[in-house]
Amino acid sequence: MAGAGEEGGPPQQSDVRISVNSRRVSNTVHPLDGQTPPLSSSTPTSLPAPPPPGYREIKHFKKWFSWLIPGFVVANVVMFVITMYVNNCPKNSVSCVAGFLGRFSFQPFKENPLLGPSSTTLQKLGALDVSKVVHEHQGWRLITCMWLHGGVFHLLANMLSLLVIGIRVEQEFGFVRIGLLYVISGLGGSLFSALFLQSNISVGASGALFGLLGGMLSELITNWSIYANKVVSLVTLVVIVAINLAVGLLPHVDNFAHIGGFLSGFLLGFVFLIRPQFSWVSQRYALQTYSSSSPKHKFKAYQCILWVLSLILLIVGFTLGLVLLLRGVDLNDHCSWCHYMSCVPTSRWSCNTQPVSCMSDQVGGQLTLTCSNNGKTKTYSLQSPSPSQIQGLCSQLCR
Structure with missing residues (x-):
């Protein structure tokens, strides 16, 4: 990628240099006309050279400090501790696992193999229960279920994934955009799950996590021109998503939340994670004495088209989903094969998810x-x- 000085020579030599700090391009200095002044022989090599005149860091590509994603991790862990405190296994169950933990001990393995609370406790604290959302107007459960987890194993898997994926994207795009993407994707996952899994409760941050993966994929597509290894990045991300969705085909895993979160995040990525084209950024950060005979547009045409289409699909999808949910519609009645998206029965396991009584x-x-x-x-x-x-x-x- 070259600076904007390639098209139409400037009236005089400028001494502006712009630093790009991004995972997509190397951390180099791109000159906009003029030569980089050589280091003085008197300058100690052990000390960094002072920035040349006119040096600016491009804010569109700068690294952000990641604090929101670690904050989400802390919030999820705190909620799990509160859940186990409320669960109080010794008082409410005949037997417990790890009884030395007192009221923080876990339900028996046969009841909860994930080392966690009972379904009654999760339901009390805000798990997604479609009957309560539809008949008791408890729509807040679509959000609160994102902050609850079924057990220690469930919590560890989600939080480790959140740290690995979330910190990286927050450093790239900042806490506002990533925070909105995370929460809205989680809502999309809960909504999609509620339209198919109406007999059991559902908890977990998986929908929001898949939203981050979906956002990363759409970000790669919409910012295609600034990637160095385009095909390798695309194939790697697609394989990661495919493996995680395949794991969701196992029993007792809410793959509908994964799919809904991924689709929401994929569309949100075109809206929130769009990057201006590099030539426009180069012009914007040049000195005022620099002029170009052919000014660049901030975004490319395909980026604008994807932005508009994604925003329309998001508004229509969420509106339609909420209307169907509040009317008590079960999409399994209109799609006889859709249940295979969440669980595929084999000789080793059954996909029967009917609530026990x-x-x-x-x-x-x-x-x-x-x-x-x-x-x-x-x-x-x-x-x-x-x-x-x-x-x-x-x-x-x-x-």
């Missing part, structure tokens, strides 16, 4: 439970069990 019978100190899903029956020695204890035992019996 049990018939209970208390006689003296004996509690008898019969699972309505598989017909299993078991008797427990319990005196006046609480509803949460019964629900926990039912979950273990039906698995």
